[in-house]
Amino acid sequence: MTADNSIFIGNKPFMNYVTSVVMQFTTKNAPEVIIKARGKFISRAVDVAEVAAKRFLEGQVGMKDIKIDSEEFENKEGKQVRVSTIEILLEKK
C-alpha cells in the first residue's frame, strides 16, 4: 500500500473528502484507504468515513481498523504542544 491511498482531512468542503474516498475505491480500485486527521479535524474524519462507507459504498467497504495517537511538537513560542491524531482504515469487502 502506497501513501497515495491516504486522505488527510482539513479545511476543504466536506464532500471533497467523501468524493476522494469513494473515488479511491471505485475509479482507482484501491483495496484500502486510510483517512487521517489531527486535532479538531478528527470529528470530521469520522464523519467522512461514516458517510463514505455507509451512504456511498454501503456493503462494499468496511472499517478495518481505527488508531488514535498523539504527536508532540514545539510551537512558535518554544512551548511543547500535544495534538491527537486518528487513522481510520477502510477496506474493500
Place this chain on the structure above:
Amino acid sequence: MTADNSIFIGNKPFMNYVTSVVMQFTTKNAPEVIIKARGKFISRAVDVAEVAAKRFLEGQVGMKDIKIDSEEFENKEGKQVRVSTIEILLEKK
C-alpha cells in the same frame, strides 16, 4: 461492566473529563472505562483518552478498542439528520 464506567464527553472543562477517567481507574478501581462522544465532541474524546492514558496513567492503561458509528434521528424541522459517534475503550493493563 455497568454503565457507570462510561464517560460521555460534552461542554465541560477538558480536565473534568480527564479526571473522571483517571478516578474511575484509581479510586473506583474499574477494569475498563468507555469514553463516548457524538459529533464535534469526537475530537475532544480522543484528546481525553490520549491525555488520560499517556500522561496520567502511562503504563497502567491501554486502548483496547475504538468503535465509530452513526446515529440517525429526526430534528425539530422533521428532517432526517445523521451524527457520528465514537466509543473508546480503555483497559487496565
